[in-house]
Amino acid sequence: MAQGYRLIGKDFQTPDAIAKVTGQARFAEDYRVDGMLFAKLFLSPMPHGRVRRIDPGPALAMPGVQAVLTPDEVPQVRPPGQPALASEPLFVGEPIAAVAAVDEQTAADAVARLRVDLQPLPFVLDPLESLRPGAPNARSDGNAPARIQEQVRGTAETVTVTGVTTIKWSARDFAGAGPNRLPMGQATEEWSYGDVEGGLAAADLVVDETFVLPNHAHHCQETRTALAYWMNGKLYLHASLQSLMFSVPAVAGVIGIDPSDLVLISVNTGGGFGSKAISYVQLAIPALLAKKTGRPVMLRVSRAEEFYFGGSRPGYQARARVGFRKDGRVTAVDLFVVNDGGAYGYSDYASGFDAASLVYQPPAMRARGISVFTNTPPKTAFRGPGTNQVPLIFEPILDRAARQLDLDRVEIRRVNAPRHDGKIGHDRLAITSSYLPEALDKGAQLFGWGEKKSLSGRRDGPRVTGVGVGTAFHSAGASGFDGLVLIKPDGKLSIHNGMGNLGTLSYAATARVAAEVLGVPWDQVEVHWGDTRRNLPWNAYQAGSNSSFTMTRTNYVAAMDAKQKLQEIAAKDLGGSPADYDVADGRVFQKADPARSLTLAQAAARAIELGGRYSGEELPADLNPLTLRSAQALAGQGLLGVAKDVLPRNGLVPAFASAFAQVEVDTETGHVAIVDAAVVADCGTVLHPTGLWNQLRGGAIQGFGYALSESHLIDRQYGIPLNASLYLSKPPTFLDVPPEIKVGAVDQPDPQNPVGAKGVGEPPMGAAAAAIVSAVEDALGVPFNRTPITPDMILRAVERKAQPFGPLEVNVVA
Numbered sequence: 001m002a003q004g005y006r007l008i009g010k011d012f013q014t015p016d017a018i019a020k021v022t023g024q025a026r027f028a029e030d031y032r033v034d035g036m037l038f039a040k041l042f043l044s045p046m047p048h049g050r051v052r053r054i055d056p057g058p059a060l061a062m063p064g065v066q067a068v069l070t071p072d073e074v075p076q077v078r079p080p081g082q083p084a085l086a087s088e089p090l091f092v093g094e095p096i097a098a099v100a101a102v103d104e105q106t107a108a109d110a111v112a113r114l115r116v117d118l119q120p121l122p123f124v125l126d127p128l129e130s131l132r133p134g135a136p137n138a139r140s141d142g143n144a145p146a147r148i149q150e151q152v153r154g155t156a157e158t159v160t161v162t163g164v165t166t167i168k169w170s171a172r173d174f175a176g177a178g179p180n181r182l183p184m185g186q187a188t189e190e191w192s193y194g195d196v197e198g199g200l201a202a203a204d205l206v207v208d209e210t211f212v213l214p215n216h217a218h219h220c221q222e223t224r225t226a227l228a229y230w231m232n233g234k235l236y237l238h239a240s241l242q243s244l245m246f247s248v249p250a251v252a253g254v255i256g257i258d259p260s261d262l263v264l265i266s267v268n269t270g271g272g273f274g275s276k277a278i279s280y281v282q283l284a285i286p287a288l289l290a291k292k293t294g295r296p297v298m299l300r301v302s303r304a305e306e307f308y309f310g311g312s313r314p315g316y317q318a319r320a321r322v323g324f325r326k327d328g329r330v331t332a333v334d335l336f337v338v339n340d341g342g343a344y345g346y347s348d349y350a351s352g353f354d355a356a357s358l359v360y361q362p363p364a365m366r367a368r369g370i371s372v373f374t375n376t377p378p379k380t381a382f383r384g385p386g387t388n389q390v391p392l393i394f395e396p397i398l399d400r401a402a403r404q405l406d407l408d409r410v411e412i413r414r415v416n417a418p419r420h421d422g423k424i425g426h427d428r429l430a431i432t433s434s435y436l437p438e439a440l441d442k443g444a445q446l447f448g449w450g451e452k453k454s455l456s457g458r459r460d461g462p463r464v465t466g467v468g469v470g471t472a473f474h475s476a477g478a479s480g481f482d483g484l485v486l487i488k489p490d491g492k493l494s495i496h497n498g499m500g501n502l503g504t505l506s507y508a509a510t511a512r513v514a515a516e517v518l519g520v521p522w523d524q525v526e527v528h529w530g531d532t533r534r535n536l537p538w539n540a541y542q543a544g545s546n547s548s549f550t551m552t553r554t555n556y557v558a559a560m561d562a563k564q565k566l567q568e569i570a571a572k573d574l575g576g577s578p579a580d581y582d583v584a585d586g587r588v589f590q591k592a593d594p595a596r597s598l599t600l601a602q603a604a605a606r607a608i609e610l611g612g613r614y615s616g617e618e619l620p621a622d623l624n625p626l627t628l629r630s631a632q633a634l635a636g637q638g639l640l641g642v643a644k645d646v647l648p649r650n651g652l653v654p655a656f657a658s659a660f661a662q663v664e665v666d667t668e669t670g671h672v673a674i675v676d677a678a679v680v681a682d683c684g685t686v687l688h689p690t691g692l693w694n695q696l697r698g699g700a701i702q703g704f705g706y707a708l709s710e711s712h713l714i715d716r717q718y719g720i721p722l723n724a725s726l727y728l729s730k731p732p733t734f735l736d737v738p739p740e741i742k743v744g745a746v747d748q749p750d751p752q753n754p755v756g757a758k759g760v761g762e763p764p765m766g767a768a769a770a771a772i773v774s775a776v777e778d779a780l781g782v783p784f785n786r787t788p789i790t791p792d793m794i795l796r797a798v799e800r801k802a803q804p805f806g807p808l809e810v811n812v813v814a
Contacts, residue, residue, distance in 0.1 A: 007512040007522060008755055011690045014508040015527050016268065016501065025268045028238045029225040033296040036227070037066055039286055040107035041299075042097040042114050043308065044089030047375035047719030048123035048138065051087045054097055055115035064102040065110045066293045071096065073292075074284055075256040079164050080145055082344045082378060084254070084284040089118075090139060090343035091375050092720050093308025095282065100289040100297050123719050126810050127338050127372035128317060131169045131185065138343065138373035142166040145345035145371055146188060162345070167370065180807045182210045182319035184336045187368035189350065191426035194364025199332025203323025205404055207397045212786040212808060213389050214711030215315040215340055218382055219731045222270025223306040228286040229296035235287055236263045241279070242272035243541040244530060245498030245626055250279035255287045259626075267530030269502045273702075274381030275311040276502075277543035282309065307724040311380030312712065314348060314371075315340040316389050317808055322362075324401045328412035332364040333357075335393075339371040340810065342379035347371035351386030351475075356394055358424040358431070358654065359473050360416045367426070375719055376712065376811065381543065383702060387474045388766030392707075392787055395470045395770035399777060408453075409469050409774065410444050417471070418654075430651035432752040435682040436471065439658040439746050443469075443680035446742050447660035452676075455662070456778050462668040465675075468774025470659045472766030476683070476759035477549025477653030477752075479645050482627040483558025484537040485514050487566075488638040489608065491586055491601035493520040496630065497529045498536035499551055504695060504761065506542075509688035510551035513755055514641075517559035518566075519584035520600070535633045537642070538624030545655050545759030548687055549750070553645045556754045562641025565614050569603050569639075572610075600639075607639035616640035649752050656682040657763035659700060661771040665779040667798045670791025672708055672776060678742035679764050685749045685756035692760070696743040699764030705732045706765065707772035708788050714811040 003009075019025040056068035071087040086094050097114055101107035122136035129135050130143045137143035146165035149158045169185030177183035200206055220240075227238040235257060241247050244266055252259040269276065286297040301310070317338040323331035333356060337349040353367035382388075402412040417436040424431060444450070449469070458465045486494040495511040511527045528534040537558075540550040566588040567578035574581075574596050582591050589597035598606070607614035616635035619628060622644045631642050662676040679696040686692055709730035713722045723729045749756020769787070776789055782797045785807075796803055805812045 005516055007516045009686050009689070011688065012522060014505050027222055027268050027270055028227060028240045029298065029300050031227050031238050033227065033229055036296040036298055037100040037102060037293060038104040038107050039098050039100050039289055039297050039299040040104060040111045041095045041305065042111045042116060043305070044086070044092060044094045044096055046089070046118060046120055047092050048121040049089050049118040050121060051096060051116065052119055053117040058113040058115060059099055059110040062106065062110050062113060064106040065099060066295065067100045067289055068114070069098040069285065069289050069292065074288060075254070079141055080139070080162065080345045082281050084281045088140060091308070091377055093305065093377070094343070095285070095309065098285050098289060100293055104300070123375040125374055125376055125714055125716060125719060127340050127374055128808055130372050130374065131167065132174065133168050133171055137166060138375045139164060143373050144188060145341060180210065182317055182336060182338065182808065184319065184368065186370070187336070188370045190368045192366035193426050193428065194332070196332045196334055196364045196366045199364040200321060200323040200334065203331045204326045205324045205401055206321060207401055208321045209397055209785055210319045210807065211316065211393050212810060213316040213318070213392055214787060215312050215376060215379070215811065216706065216710040216712060217307050217312045217729060218273045218275040218310065219726060219729065220271035220273060220275060223301040223303060224276060224280060224282055224310060225300045226283050226286050227296060227298045228290040230291055234261050234263055236265070237283065237287060238265045239283055240269050240276055241266040241500060242269060242276045242502040242543055243278055243500040244532065245536050245539050246541040247278050248532065248626065251283055254279050254281055255284045263532055265531045266500060269500065272502045273383045274385060274543055277381055278541050303726065304724040307721065308377055312377050313382035314342065314346060314379040315810055316349070317810065318393050320393050320397060322394070322397050324405065326405060328402065328405060328407045328415045330360045330362045330416050333360065333362040334366045337369040339369060340376065340379065341371035341373050342376050343373065344378050345371055345373055346379040348381065348386035352390040354425045355387040355390040355473050358418055358422060359471060360394060361418050361422055376714060377721065383699065384472065384474050384762035384766050387762060388472060388769065391470055391472045391766040391770035392773060396773055396777065396783065399774050400783065410440055410449055413469065413471055414440050424652055432651045432653050433750045434654060434656065435746040435748050436656040438748070439656055439680045439682045440471065442744050442746060443658035443660050443678055446680060446744050447676070447678040449660060452662055457781065463664045463666050464779040465662065465664055466775040466777070466779025467662045468660070468771045468778055470767040470770025470774055471656065472763040472770065473654055473656050474545050474762035475652055476545040476655035478540055478546050479550065479553060479647065479649045481539050481550060481554045482537040482624055482644050483554035483556070483642065484627060484631060485558045485562050485641040486634050486638050487562060487600050487604045489601055489605045491599055491604070492524050492526055493518060494526045494528060495555065496534065496536050497527055497551070498539035499547060500542035501529055502542050504547070505688060505691040506547040506551065509691055510547060511555055513552045514555040514559035517556060518563060520586060524586065535630035537627040537630055545761040547759055548683065549653050549753050549758040552687070552753060552755050552757045553647055557643040557645050557647065558641045561643040562639060565607065565639055565641065566603050569606050569610070569614065570598055573598065573606065604638040608636060614639055616642065620644065647754065651752070653750065653752065653758050655758055655760040655763050657760065657767040659703070659764065659767035659771040661768070661775045663772065663775040663779060665776060665794060670794035674704060674736070674738050674772070677738055677768065679768060680744040680746065681760040681764065682746045683760035684753060684758040686745050686747050687757050692745060693743045695761055696764045697741045699761065700741050700768035701732050701737055703765040703768030704737060704772055705730070706787065707769040709790070711788055712811045
């Protein structure tokens with residue numbers, strides 16, 4: 001763990017720990033307000049339709065029903081944006097209208113009384129089907145998102161915006177690929193570097209494979225509940241969100257109000273995994289119903305509703321050609337991805353392209369992609385968007401190349417892994433650090449790879465053993481946000497954190513950097529978070545493995561500003577220059593004579609007397625307006641440390657993980673038992689060991705589900721999701737994981753962070769999923785180009801029978 005620190009790298013009790021373990025922690029649906037109404041939703045029963053008429057009369061006639069909200073009453077969005085209520089529903093379960101009533105049962109009964117005239121429209125569930133000549137489009141305005149140029153009103157300037165277009169591939173495109181390979185027609189995004197065809201031609205081995213990866217849901221423990229009420233012209237909104245201050249402008253935009261008129265409260269969130277990263281359109285529904293009725297409105301979303309409109313990872317139909325030298329070094333990559341954009345066109349393949357370019361460092365690479373609208377649940381970011389799909393394409397290819405070239409599977413990854421001079425993307429940007437080779441070595445040692453690989457294919461009755469390895473990456477840090485701390489006249493340190501609390505504990509772990517810099521004992525620290533009324537700064541969104549790198553920097557710069565002011569005050573009062581002083585143990589003291597000192601309480605009182613920049617009466621000009629407002633509210637209450645993070649950041653900040661797995665595959669039932677697993681992170685300096693271990697284990701378990709059980713299953717005739725529940729979606733349970741998942745970290749500092757930290761939330765999932773696929777293929781000696789690998793797929797593969805679906809078919813399960 002981190003050396004030389006008092007707090008960093010040590011376990012601790014977070015401020016919310018007692019409330020959570022005693023059940024006192026309050027989530028959005030735990031709040032109650034006098035006169036509160038409950039909202040329920042009318043959901044589309046069909047995958048694509050047009051609302052011709054809504055008659056709210058029978059519903060409004062019911063006792064206790066207060067209001068009905070219809071599509072023409074919500075903010076209108078530019079296509080392909082998602083509206084809060086749809087007049088052209090694009091998937092089964094899309095909200096069309098909402099009812100507010102005195103209780104949920106009355107609201108639900110009223111929803112059943114709404115008379116909604118819906119015209120069915122053609123629908124499509126498979127991106128490739130929509131690309132065929134003459135096939136239906138998922139939307140009336142087209143089948144693919146596109147970048148278009150639009151003139152700014154009143155000027156000659158143009159801006160690039162997302163619009164909708166129609167793209168159809170030719171019959172020749174499909175016929176030329178054959179039945180088992182992805183056709184590669186027109187792409188909407190393409191880039192390349194190096195000589196791709198030359199690299200493939202010079203390779204000793206070329207692996208050309210097509211893969212199908214699933215759409216699958218986030219399954220957050222807390223669904224997207226929200227409570228809204230208006231008071232004195234402001235909207236008070238309790239919401240289940242991953243982020244807070246970064247969410248304010250986006251949430252205000254969804255509702256159609258000025259950010260200054262929004263009070264956002266999200267003290268605790270029961271998971272998000274990207275689905276609640278910044279905002280979501282359903283927040284407008286209770287807010288607008290509350291405005292319409294003049295009463296508070298609670299919208300509680302059911303598990304099935306969360307499955308319908310809560311977002312999911314986009315599935316891929318992908319083809320990759322990868323060239324290898326005899327020593328396993330990649331010579332070139334050619335990657336094509338068809339991204340299932342769902343109803344509103346979300347795509348994440350661009351991040352996947354970058355991941356492939358970094359993790360395998362190909363000297364030449366071509367990347368092409370297209371996102372296609374489908375009448376399926378909307379897609380959004382999901383833990384490692386794009387970057388966790390890529391391991392399920394490339395890691396199996398590395399395994400197959402290793403077998404054909406007679407190489408160790410760990411060694412072929414080490415040969416290609418980036419070092420500190422690694423590059424990413426088509427423009428070959430620099431990275432800040434890479435300890436992926438060390439993560440592979442540490443993971444192999446922790447798992448016992450050298451011994452366990454001899455177990456490959458060992459039989460015990462019907463059970464066959466396999467071992468596997470996987471790696472993954474995600475970008476892990478940003479900069480340019482603000483930090484805000486206050487040393488109060490009682491000597492306590494208040495750290496104001498605006499990033500959110502989705503359950504990872506990082507809101508508190510990153511705050512400890514400020515206490516470290518200022519030498520304040522943790523029991524003298526107060527962390528403020530979760531409510532915009534608590535005077536919080538403009539901070540990063542709590543997603544994308546951003547928190548550790550980004551928030552340690554913001555807390556560091558705020559603490560350093562406070563430290564400089566402490567040194568200046570000490571020099572004023574005790575003599576000498578500010579450089580003669582240091583801080584520790586709740587004091588600012590002279591280095592040459594530590595007895596000459598002020599307590600932080602004394603210094604804070606003195607800051608109030610001095611005023612100006614010391615107490616926050618004068619503030620830096622480069623602060624975000626939201627930070628400025630919070631700092632102004634704290635001015636005069638003590639010594640204020642506030643600053644924007646302008647520390648150097650040269651290069652992309654990468655997080656990496658390696659994962660290893662041992663499985664037993666039952667050839668009579670198709671069941672895969674995970675016997676052993678290990679995950680190792682390259683996350684820079686470890687901030688909070690327990691928090692990190694939980695991230696690694698939780699990510700690994702999600703990866704197990706991604707590899708073996710989770711996907712969308714949609715009826716092809718009616719477009720209805722068939723597994724809109726936890727039971728049918730099959731996320732892993734305690735019965736599906738080994739008794740212990742070994743975890744570790746390289747624990748080497750990133751040079752672009754003042755304490756060496758960087759994030760790691762995403763990569764464990766992709767690495768673990770790839771390790772499971774690797775292990776199953778190792779056990780059976782059979783390739784699987786589709787996930788999840790279900791028991792029926794295994795049984796058919798063992799018996800050398802064809803699978804019951806086409807090679808490129810989607811949203812199906814054996």
